[in-house]
Amino acid sequence: MTDLRSETGPYFGAFGGRYSPESLIAALDELTEAWDSARNDEAFLGEFRALLRDYVGRPSIITEVPRFAEHAGGARIILKREDLNHTGSHKINNALGQVLLTKRIGKTRVIAETGAGQHGVATATAAALFGLDCVIYMGEVDTERQALNVARMRLLGAEVIPVKTGSRTLKDAINDAMRDWVTNVETTNYIFGTVAGPHPFPALVRDLQKVIGEEARQQVLDLTGALPTAVTACVGGGSNAMGIFHAFLDDADVALYGFEAAGEGVDTPRHAATITKGRPGVLHGARSYLLQDEDGQTVESHSISAGLDYPGVGPEHSWLADLGRAQYRPITDAEAMEAFRLLSRTEGIIPAIESSHALAGTLKLGRELGPDATILVSLSGRGDKDMETAGRYFDLIDEGATQL
Amino acid sequence: MTQVHDTLAALRRDGSGALIGYLPVGFPDFQTSVDAAVAIAENGVDIIELGVPYSDPVMDGAAIQAATVQALAGGFKLAHVFEAVRQIRARVDVPVLLMTYWNPVIQYGPDRFADDLVAAGGAGLITPDLIPDEAADWLSASDRTDLERIFLAAPSSSDERLKTVSELSRGFVYTVSTMGITGARSEMDGAARALTTRLRAAGDNFACVGLGISSAAQVRDVLSYADGAIVGSALVSALAEGGVPAVAAKAAELATGKSESK
Numbered sequence: 001m002t003d004l005r006s007e008t009g010p011y012f013g014a015f016g017g018r019y020s021p022e023s024l025i026a027a028l029d030e031l032t033e034a035w036d037s038a039r040n041d042e043a044f045l046g047e048f049r050a051l052l053r054d055y056v057g058r059p060s061i062i063t064e065v066p067r068f069a070e071h072a073g074g075a076r077i078i079l080k081r082e083d084l085n086h087t088g089s090h091k092i093n094n095a096l097g098q099v100l101l102t103k104r105i106g107k108t109r110v111i112a113e114t115g116a117g118q119h120g121v122a123t124a125t126a127a128a129l130f131g132l133d134c135v136i137y138m139g140e141v142d143t144e145r146q147a148l149n150v151a152r153m154r155l156l157g158a159e160v161i162p163v164k165t166g167s168r169t170l171k172d173a174i175n176d177a178m179r180d181w182v183t184n185v186e187t188t189n190y191i192f193g194t195v196a197g198p199h200p201f202p203a204l205v206r207d208l209q210k211v212i213g214e215e216a217r218q219q220v221l222d223l224t225g226a227l228p229t230a231v232t233a234c235v236g237g238g239s240n241a242m243g244i245f246h247a248f249l250d251d252a253d254v255a256l257y258g259f260e261a262a263g264e265g266v267d268t269p270r271h272a273a274t275i276t277k278g279r280p281g282v283l284h285g286a287r288s289y290l291l292q293d294e295d296g297q298t299v300e301s302h303s304i305s306a307g308l309d310y311p312g313v314g315p316e317h318s319w320l321a322d323l324g325r326a327q328y329r330p331i332t333d334a335e336a337m338e339a340f341r342l343l344s345r346t347e348g349i350i351p352a353i354e355s356s357h358a359l360a361g362t363l364k365l366g367r368e369l370g371p372d373a374t375i376l377v378s379l380s381g382r383g384d385k386d387m388e389t390a391g392r393y394f395d396l397i398d399e400g401a402t403q404l
Numbered sequence: 405m406t407q408v409h410d411t412l413a414a415l416r417r418d419g420s421g422a423l424i425g426y427l428p429v430g431f432p433d434f435q436t437s438v439d440a441a442v443a444i445a446e447n448g449v450d451i452i453e454l455g456v457p458y459s460d461p462v463m464d465g466a467a468i469q470a471a472t473v474q475a476l477a478g479g480f481k482l483a484h485v486f487e488a489v490r491q492i493r494a495r496v497d498v499p500v501l502l503m504t505y506w507n508p509v510i511q512y513g514p515d516r517f518a519d520d521l522v523a524a525g526g527a528g529l530i531t532p533d534l535i536p537d538e539a540a541d542w543l544s545a546s547d548r549t550d551l552e553r554i555f556l557a558a559p560s561s562s563d564e565r566l567k568t569v570s571e572l573s574r575g576f577v578y579t580v581s582t583m584g585i586t587g588a589r590s591e592m593d594g595a596a597r598a599l600t601t602r603l604r605a606a607g608d609n610f611a612c613v614g615l616g617i618s619s620a621a622q623v624r625d626v627l628s629y630a631d632g633a634i635v636g637s638a639l640v641s642a643l644a645e646g647g648v649p650a651v652a653a654k655a656a657e658l659a660t661g662k663s664e665s666k
Contacts, residue, residue: 018538
């Protein structure tokens with residue numbers, strides 16, 4: 001019996017830590033202490049659970065998808081429906097928890113980075129709910145491919161700042177959010193969106209997302225009478241994956257698979273398969289696997305999915321990869337888009353392109369594991385935000401209609 | 405090797421303080437960056453801080469970001485910094501520190517990096533995203549090679565952290581003038597003076613103040629209470645706008661703030 005679930009950072013094996021400017025250390029200490037006390041405070045946890053139930057709509061259901069599973073070698077496939085959460089993805093779990101923590105430490109302004117826009121929407125939503133000022137940093141490239149989410153954030157009262165530096169994607173949005181935080185730390189809390197960044201973020205975000213796996217583990221037991229053979233999720237920074245993996249870490253018979261974005265292929269320069277192709281280094285405050293050149297300069301990533309288009313990954317994933325507890329495999333843009341279409345056609349569920357990487361990986365895994373396997377998939381978000389990308393990819397949008 | 409320490413000690417004996425000038429390697433091109441560093445040393449800069457261009461410089465504002473992006477796009481390689489240090493040291497007798505984010509050093513190997521810096525004649529490193537808590541590899545590499553190591557102190561640092569930073573820094577403590585990132589500011593608040601006072605109480609290291617300093621008047625003000633004034637963005641902007649003559653003139657102007665400062 002292993003004891004992997006009790007790891008709280010700052011280190012996960014050789015990974016994690018706080019590679020941050022000294023100016024931020026006091027704020028990181030404050031957050032660490034606040035979370036240590038909040039996570040043992042029944043009043044705080046009660047408020048958080050009530051929000052998850054009455055506002056997010058938790059517990060999210062599980063849905064077995066037999067018509068989709070026919071394409072996966074006959075394995076049973078069960079989706080954990082984070083796409084049904086308020087705001088459309090798992091990101092709201094973390095944003096609400098961190099906004100509650102912001103209130104607890106008495107700050108009045110929140111900032112966040114966002115890639116696909118889901119974390120930005122979730123943070124803007126939580127900020128609106130609690131009356132906090134909210135600024136969202138988003139790479140200019142992402143504001144273009146996720147224009148609908150930009151509009152949602154603005155409608156919710158957040159200021160969206162398009163980041164024009166570097167690759168103009170998630171990595172650069174994090175840099176600018178860090179710069180804002182260094183400057184305004186006295187009034188501002190940084191609502192980090194994934195299980196990366198300096199301690200305490202990897203552990204804090206994991207703790208706020210682990211409800212996904214805790215619910216799903218019991219739901220699968222109730223449905224099938226047994227634990228699943230495997231649990232799968234997409235991995236960019238890795239928050240939905242850590243959220244669903246965590247409850248299973250010490251279930252030795254449950255295999256864990258993270259699916260990274262392989263973009264145009266891991267043998268091309270255009271991918272975001274950090275664990276598959278990277279090596280350890282420091283980015284955004286933590287030591288973890290990283291896509292970098294021989295000089296340690298971060299290499300720009302590529303994925304059709306804005307939420308996975310990140311050259312780093314959370315340190316707990318790097319640790320699980322090195323331990324062999326979880327396996328990380330690459331899924332190309334084309335494979336993900338095929339799974340996106342397949343789930344839509346066979347089950348009437350339009351998944352986020354991020355989550356489609358988990359679905360594509362699950363199709364392959366099912367064929368490997370055979371018909372006796374049960375695979376639990378984190379369906380981390382819904383695809384409404386991706387219709388423009390999908391419309392272009394599949395040529396779905398009628399020429400005449402676009403001229404209106 | 406205590407080049408920076410010795411320079412600051414000599415200036416303190418003279419009742420003066422140091423002007424420390426930052427310029428990134430490879431901006432606008434390798435040779436011009438070397439010439440510019442030599443030029444500021446010939447025009448009153450006492451210690452050179454050479455920036456190592458990095459893809460994700462979270463402590464830097466727009467002026468330095470734009471310069472380092474251009475250096476990287478122009479083909480900057482990590483090995484160029486050692487060559488730059490070698491060439492500058494051959495031409496002017498001032499200490500040369502490197503300002504580097506930590507990942508490039510990790511990838512090069514901290515021990516190999518230290519050895520190559522010593523061989524090039526460099527004095528040590530300023531590490532903006534490496535705090536002492538995470539610096540075990542660098543502490544041992546710098547102890548072995550006697551390189552100077554400059555950690556940062558911030559207005560938000562606790563007294564306990566200031567004590568650690570002062571004890572473990574060698575050369576000086578980089579005293580962050582304000583909560584923020586690099587970039588010229590027309591006005592500096594009182595945070596730098598307050599932090600310098602707290603640092604003096606926490607240990608007996610030299611305190612050099614950086615972030616936001618862009619005029620001779622600000623240099624004069626900072627040197628009235630600290631051991632050095634660090635100027636970066638203002639020099640980078642001068643180099644960007646008017647080349648080596650402009651950055652030399654800017655250094656000479658800043659250096660007028662050194663006289664009669666104490």
